[in-house]
Amino acid sequence: MPQSVQPNTQQAALWNDASGKAWVEMQPILDGVLAPLASLVVDxxxxxxxGDVLDIGxxxxxTTLAMARRVGNGGRCVGLDISRPLVARATERARVEAVANASFExxxxxxxxFKSGRFDAVVSRFxxxxxxxxxxxxxxxxxxxRRGGKLAFVAWRGPRENDFMTTAARAAAPFLPQAPVPDPDAPGQFAFADGARVRRILEGERLVVSQSRTGGRAVSDRRGSSDDICHPAGAGRRCVARGRPGDGRKDHRGLACCIQAFRGGRKGSFHCRLLAGHRAGLKVV
Structure with missing residues (x-):
């Protein structure tokens, strides 16, 4: 599948550097937390x-490996991602786990x-x-x-509904330079928080939404460690990296606040949206 032009250059830079490396390092933890949602997408x-399936992102x-097992040896699942570190990790997992009908690009x-009409289904977990x-x-x-093929993906709802992803950032905020108010529709983890907007996008491209579900679950009350919070992509690390020059004491107080927020043992929760359907001649379920 050859690549044509190159959009999303900021996302490509991000996911081929700190974010991609962070997800590779934390892959076992993240897969465990997100496993119930991956199962929803596969189902x-x-x-x-x-069947022949494409896994976006x-x-x-x-999710690619789970779907490859689901469709069996006569089927195939192709995983596509902008991040070279993550694709390398996925490819190695397929080799180690002997899932021959999964491939990654x-x-x-x-x-x-893409080759026109190649896939029976397109899926994505976030x-x-x-x-x-x-x-x-x-x-x-x-x-x-193909015509009548399925589309199913899960996307995060808003940041207020996903406190486990924002706790450290909120704790660190007083110790970081003031950030601009984010555009809620800008590319990022919460870009699809507005369900009506997502439906407009899909229907504008003749994707018929036949199912839209919202839900949430509690995150494990496993107490976070300083390694989790001080990850290169995390708010705690940014406290140290982005603090005011010569004010390292304040920087480390901010880092301590991040760690304390996670060591408090408070349960978090996450909330997401599953959309499924089909082409107008792709089935979005």
């Missing part, structure tokens, strides 16, 4: 035995030159919120699926 997007490969789904032009991205994805 909703399952095309049946022998496959990360370290958990580096690329951006917004501009990838991989479709990062496009700078989501309409163009879903138009391209639509062309990759």
């Amino acid at each position: 909703a997007g399952d095309p049946g035995k022998g 496959c990360g370290a490969g958990a 580096v690329g951006d789904a917004q501009a990838y030159a 991989g479709v919120m990062f496009f700078d032009d989501p309409g163009a991205a879903f138009a391209n994805i639509r062309g990759a699926a």
